Amino acid sequence: MDRAGIYIHVPFCRSRCSYCDFATGAFEAALAESYVGALARELESFELGGAHPEVDTVYFGGGTPSLLTAEQVARVLDAVRGRFDVDARAEVTLEMNPGTVTPERLRALREAGVNRASFGAQTFDDRELKRLGRTHTADDTRRTFRDLRAAGFDNISFDLIAGLPRQTLRAWGRNLEEALALGPEHLSLYLLEVHEGTPLAEQIRQGRYQPPDPDLAAEMYRLLVERARAAGYEQYEISNFCLPGREARHNLKYWTGAPFYGFGCSAHSFDGARRRWSNERDARAYLKLIAERGDAVVSREELDERGAGAEALFLGLRLLSKGVDLAEHRALYRFDVRADHAADLARFGEAGLIELDGDVLRLTPAGALLSNEVFAAFV
Ligand code: SF4
Numbered sequence: 001m002d003r004a005g006i007y008i009h010v011p012f013c014r015s016r017c018s019y020c021d022f023a024t025g026a027f028e029a030a031l032a033e034s035y036v037g038a039l040a041r042e043l044e045s046f047e048l049g050g051a052h053p054e055v056d057t058v059y060f061g062g063g064t065p066s067l068l069t070a071e072q073v074a075r076v077l078d079a080v081r082g083r084f085d086v087d088a089r090a091e092v093t094l095e096m097n098p099g100t101v102t103p104e105r106l107r108a109l110r111e112a113g114v115n116r117a118s119f120g121a122q123t124f125d126d127r128e129l130k131r132l133g134r135t136h137t138a139d140d141t142r143r144t145f146r147d148l149r150a151a152g153f154d155n156i157s158f159d160l161i162a163g164l165p166r167q168t169l170r171a172w173g174r175n176l177e178e179a180l181a182l183g184p185e186h187l188s189l190y191l192l193e194v195h196e197g198t199p200l201a202e203q204i205r206q207g208r209y210q211p212p213d214p215d216l217a218a219e220m221y222r223l224l225v226e227r228a229r230a231a232g233y234e235q236y237e238i239s240n241f242c243l244p245g246r247e248a249r250h251n252l253k254y255w256t257g258a259p260f261y262g263f264g265c266s267a268h269s270f271d272g273a274r275r276r277w278s279n280e281r282d283a284r285a286y287l288k289l290i291a292e293r294g295d296a297v298v299s300r301e302e303l304d305e306r307g308a309g310a311e312a313l314f315l316g317l318r319l320l321s322k323g324v325d326l327a328e329h330r331a332l333y334r335f336d337v338r339a340d341h342a343a344d345l346a347r348f349g350e351a352g353l354i355e356l357d358g359d360v361l362r363l364t365p366a367g368a369l370l371s372n373e374v375f376a377a378f379v
């Protein structure tokens with residue numbers, strides 16, 4: 001039986017970054033305390049039913065989970081362990097923002113069982129950080145990284161964003177040098193997206209910044225692939241790079257169709273087969289639902305065989321070296337990609353975006369860059 005992953009959403013931040021459209025709001029200590037109580041209640045009330053009770057990854061995402069105290073994180077982890085059978089060697093990740101954690105808190109988090117830090121570095125250029133409305137500086141990033149190592153964290157991931165307002169290819173190259181020189185075990189790349197309703201969208205409308213340039217973003221992506229490879233990192237997923245054996249085990253569950261259960265506002269879950277469900281997005285409405293009935297599920301969906309097959313195909317293709325075995329896929333979903341998408345396969349093959357190695361379909365490096373166009377044909 002597949003082991004499941006647990007996702008815990010923490011919807012608080014010190015302030016809002018100009019590009020952000022995540023489910024997050026301003027941090028208030030009292031609200032955070034009630035929220036942790038609600039998470040514990042939601043976990044206690046979770047009906048295991050046909051769920052996979054064995055868990056080997058826990059991921060605190062947000063928001064800024066590092067704004068919780070170590071004691072609050074420990075309480076949530078106790079509630080996870082109370083409901084699920086958590087492997088002693090489970091990967092327990094906490095997203096952190098530089099400058100939000102002291103060395104003491106990092107040691108306490110490590111003692112509570114957190115063993116991986118996913119770290120929102122974004123860029124090492126203070127002017128770029130300021131334009132994004134981030135509250136940290138590049139020095140905070142360097143210091144927090146050192147503090148993490150001193151606290152015993154030997155599995156650290158950096159998030160980097162490419163295509164920032166006024167960011168040049170040269171500045172991006174300097175950024176990569178800094179990030180790679182620190183030697184994190186894992187790197188995640190985000191290309192800046194402009195979401196309607198965010199301050200950044202308004203700043204672009206007013207002409208203060210240019211909208212992101214897709215050609216420049218593609219150059220930045222290529223540079224990262226090249227530099228990361230040269231530094232010994234493997235590009236195991238379209239936007240994720242790791243030192244050997246340091247893949248994000250939790251995120252692999254999303255791409256391989258393993259079960260995962262989400263707790264907290266806006267959290268999503270998947271039973272590893274056909275059923276998906278998601279929680280209320282708003283934090284206060286979530287608290288109310290948990291107080292009333294112990295869960296905050298507001299939408300449920302059951303995929304049909306075809307939908308599940310299409311989803312498994314495009315998620316599997318994200319794993320660049322592994323790809324998707326089309327014979328296995330056909331046996332599992334009765335969805336014959338070769339027959340049903342013969343014209344798409346030929347078209348993308350000729351364009352050099354995909355390659356077929358026996359039964360295994362993979363994206364090429366050029367296909368990784370244009371993955372959305374490939375996926376759109378299959379979904
Ligand atoms: S820290 Fe992350 S979640 Fe919080 S506002 Fe900034 S981008 Fe959004």
